[in-house]
Amino acid sequence: MTNVDPKLRTVRTACPYCGVGCGVLATPDGNGGAAVSGDPVHPANLGRLCSKGSALGETLGLDNRLLHPMIRCKGGMERVAWSDALDHVASRMKHIVARDGEDAVAFYLSGQMLTEDYYVANKLMKGFLGSANVDTNSRLCMASSVAGHRRGFGADTVPGTYEDLDQADLLVFVGSNAAWCHPVLYQRMLANKQGRGAKFVVVDPRRTDTAEEADLFLGLKPGTDAALFSGLLVHLADAGALDRDYIARHTLGFDDALARARSLAGSASATALATGLSEADVAAFFKLFRDTSKVVTLYSQGVNQSAQGTDKVNAILNCHLASARIGKPGMGPFSLTGQPNAMGGREVGGLANQLAAHMGFTPPDTDRVRRFWKASNIATHEGLKAVQMFEAIARGRIKALWVIGTNPAVSLPDADLVRAALKKLELFVVSENVRSNDTVDVGAHVLLPAQAWGEKSGTVTNSERRISRQRAFLPPAGEAMPDWWILSEVGKRLGFASAFNYNSAADVFREHAALSAFENDGSRDFDIGALATLSDDEYDTMAPVQWPAPAGRPPSPRFFADGAFYTNDRKARFVAPEVPALRGETTAARPLRLNTGRIRDQWHTMTRTGLSPRLGAHLPEPFVEVNPDDALRYGLMHDGFAKVATEHGQCILKVVVSERQQRGMLFAPIHWNATNASHGRVGALVASHTDPFSGQPEAKATPAAISPYEYVFRGFILARHEVPLPSNLWWVRATVPGGFGYLFADNGDLSRWPAWLKAHATEDVADYMDVGGGVYRAASFTDDRIETCLFVGPGHDAGDWNVVKTMFAADRLDEEQRRMLLSGRAADGTGGGPIVCACFGVGRDTICEAIAAGARTPAAIGAQLKAGTNCGSCIPEMKRLIAQVPPQAEASVRVAS
Known part of the structure; x- marks a missing residue:
């Protein structure tokens, strides 16, 4: 057997993205990078990784690293x-x-x-x-869950486990786009749906990709989640579906909570009125919950990031407590944590x-x-x-x-x-x-x-309370x-x-574990005393472990099975929510509500994900999603630009017109910042209204206005190094294979671009200008490799960004490719198109060609192109493309997104 350099051995570590807590196998390559794959024995992911986790190897470079104090x-x-x-x-x-x-x-x-x-x-x-x-x-992401748990349970306890998601017969997603934000866990739940027939209910003002698989979608008005679950509590009471014995033995405050619920919602018709839903949909949800014993309710930022977030959490907890759907396999409230x-x-x-x-x-x-x-x-x-x-x-x-x-x-x-x-x-x-x-x-x-x-070593805890080791596999930088x-x-x-x-780090961990057990006779939920005496070697090799893990007592994977909580009298508390009201009123000047959130392939402010070329390829520009009726009303065009303004600030964003967006609502992602975009800092728009119990700010309903914003020219730049841009541009910077890409829009004079290129180009330049048509295209070369290229034109006449990116990534272009370059089109008239599957870099045009040629299911596309076969988060988009591309269409078909 060949001896492997210890520095190049595969290391078991943990993903640094969301709260699913996936295990990762990292194999250093000896050049500062590493091959990354999912750990097949880690219980959180069993080998799966999402697009972000799969691209971790692309984020390990030392560019922009802080190396010294x-x-x-x-x-x-x-x-x-x-x-x-x-x-x-x-x-x-x-x-x-x-x-x-x-x-x-x-x-x-x-x-x-x-x-x-x-x-x-x-x-x-x-x-x-x-x-x-x-x-x-x-x-900013889970404080309302903490406050709700503490009010209801007496401690910040997430009661269930991921195994409950496998065993549930009804999964209710509330304010959670798990298909994009927790895709590995979502695929696990989808396997339950496909294998056991579990039902999905999705509660969300936006019809997200999570709703694509829903048996029932409840597109309620923003801020009315507490009213919906108050109505459910009333229904359970009136339908005789309460567990009166459990309520009497293990809880306090039920009568007050039920009385408040009646005042907030009451009947299905009153709940429908309060939430903006149809009475039939409300009744269907109530019946599903009532008649299904194994229910897990999963909630995330749509619940937490709210000025009523804690009340929303407690309204959910109330329904599980009142029906004793807690502490048992396949049931319970479940907070999906945002961060690792x-x-x-x-x-x-x-x-x-x-x-x-x-x-x-x-x-x-x-x-x-x-x-x-x-x-x-x-x-x-x-x-x-x-x-x-x-x-x-x-x-x-x-x-x-x-x-x-x-x-x-x-x-x-x-x-x-x-x-x-x-x-x-x-x-x-x-x-x-x-x-x-x-x-x-x-x-x-x-x-x-x-x-x-x-580089760093220690522990992280995921959404099901599982502690995993994050281990170093690279030497520290600088x-x-x-x-x-x-x-x-x-x-x-x-x-x-x-x-x-x-x-x-082991010294710190042992002290942390010892404090959890200090004077803890079972009256506190967090106890990992069994880990307080780990040796350094045992800490280094520690397998994922779920708490509680008390010393001298067997661990329990699930809390509250015995009906004992962490209040002084060991009884859970029903909490009567306040009358829900959105903070900040809409006005004639700001008639819309701005909802903010994440997109599939980016993380927080892109400090890490922004380094990956493939993660920036799916949705490369900051955008605002608008309902078609609102787009018509405010004069907005799909793929145009809009100014979004609140009393705190303004942004200029690309427009995505989508029926999945509710009328009167806007959605914009949070990820872009001053480092990588000129006008995309959405956090500057968001009001700082906070929940009175949790202190968590409302990020889903800031009053806003929107208006069209026009640019004469659009274009893109590809360069081997970061380059300074002319003034007064709308621009976005993205990492691309081989260097950096800039997508821009401009209201300046076309004539300034040749001078700009000359200042940032080698002497070997090929260019083309049509002043009357408003087109300028140019590329500079070092030998036969593109050094810098610039494409400017009116609307979409600048050229095909995806095709030129492919040419830019090549080590050399032959004579025919050099001739074709300034056309901005591929030599054979085809191109991969915008990326759909980030895990394998498969573009929309390639997928559409496969569909037109007969691949009419995601499985068939996956078998041919591998798209959708890793984390599966691109499958909803592939299904939409299947619906759009007619059978027996031309292989060169192009489908607008």
Whole structure:
């Protein structure tokens, strides 16, 4: 057997994207990259990966990596030694705390952090600096679920497991586009539907790809989820479908909750009126839920990202408690977590209103954590939640902020206010693995290079409470260090050396596990005491493990099977939701509601996914989705441009006209930012209204206006390196095979483009200009390889972006290809078209040709082209293409998206 270099051995690790928590096999290639595939033995994914996970190997380069500590000086950012950077951070923090008090300092963390990093950050701030002003971007994605769980169960407990999704007979998706946002888990549920006949109900104002497989789609009015589930509770009561014995023995507050539900919704007809649904659809949903014992209700950002999010969660919990559909196989409420370690952050107290190990700021919990940490200055009250925190920075109340692994200048609501606030800080520290993003570029004073995925080692917890090891398989880039080490070194310099004397991530994890078991006699849900004595080797080889994992007691995969909850009397609480009302009224000036969210192949602010050419190929431009009636009313054209404006800001976005969008509503993705787009920062549009219980901001219903925006020219640039663009363009930058691509629109003079190209081209230039037609196309070459090319024209006459990208990626063009290049068309008149399947890079035109030639099912297309055979998230789009392409059509058919 051939010996393998230890540095090139396959390593089991975990995906850094969503909360599904997929296992990954990474095999380094010896050149800084790695081959990535799904881990077939990891229980979360059993070998599957989505398009983002499949493309992880494309995101490992060192371009734009932050490699050394840097401090801002008069001449800009200067490289310094680690010791100098850490001394500076500790000295400035110590000065500000001494002058203004501990609440003048804050941390803003991320669900991208490993649990060990999260733990040390919270221990330092809450335990030793003495402030709870430490919050996380998880506040933006699952805080309402946390608050709802704590109100209903007495603890932030996700009761079920992924096995319940296999065993359920009815799966209700509420505000969850799982087909795009949790595709591996969605495919698992789809297998249940296809194999066991499980029914799907999708509750969402948008008809997303998840709804493509729905047996019943409920396109309710925004913000009315609580009314729908209040109506369901009333129906269960009136139909005699309650478990009265369970309610009496294991719950409190039912009568009040039912009375409130009657006032909110009542009958099916009243529920229909409240939600905007048809009475027949409401009645059908009520009957399905009533008559199906094994029901799992899955909810995600459409529920959480709401000013009524916590009430929505509790309205769902109420129905499961009232019918005893909880704690048993195949049933229960299930929160689908957005980030890879949002759950781990919840375990260590990453939110400003929690202490570590699922404890709160009650006197007994505070005292318990104080004694365990030996922390005499522990925080005794909740800190400022994310939106409040940045408002406090804007007011000058918070003077120092340390941001770790997140990009709040893009992702927070009212993002322009956030940018202005960051500029007021006396000390602005950013721990990052990139040299530039919107937050860094606002004006960070100190940059600390953190290890990236592939380099760092620790644990993450997924949506079903399963802890997995994320293991390093690449050496750290430059001087990058683990976040736990950076925080610990600052803690030592602040005078807390004995509390932060960690030598490894395993040291941190053992302490975290020990705290979970400390004085825990089963009264607290989070207990991983069985892992507190792991040796370093056992930690390194730890297999995925689900909590609770108490020492000396058998683990239980599912909570609440015995009907015991985590309130003082061990009884669950029914919570009567308030009357739902959207925050921020529409007006004649802003008559629409803006809903924001994710798209299939991108993640957060594209810091990682933006490095992958194939992930940017499906939907390369920021867009706004509009109902056809609204498009007609406001003069919008599909594939044109529109200005979307709210009272907070404005964007210019491509227009997608779609019947899947509800009238009166707009949808725009959150991912684009100032680094990769000129006018696509959607976070700047979003109001900062928050849920009164969770502090989670409303991201789904900001009052907005829309109007057409015209450009004379459109075009694209392909270049081997990033290039400066002329002023006053609408532009988007994307990574493409071989370099960078820029899609743009322009109202300037066509004559400026030849001069621009000359400034950025080699001497070997071929060009074509038709002044009357408004067309200019040019390419410069090094030998027979394209160096830079530019295509400009009116409307879509610039050329075929996908065809030219293919030519640009080639090592050399032959004479015929060089002649064809400036036509902007493929030599044979065909091209792959816009990407549909990101996993295998299969374009729309290629799929349509296969359909026209007789591949009339996704399986047939997959057998021929592999499209749809990995994560399956492109299958709904393929089904729409099958419906559009007529049988026996010409093989050269083209179908508009």
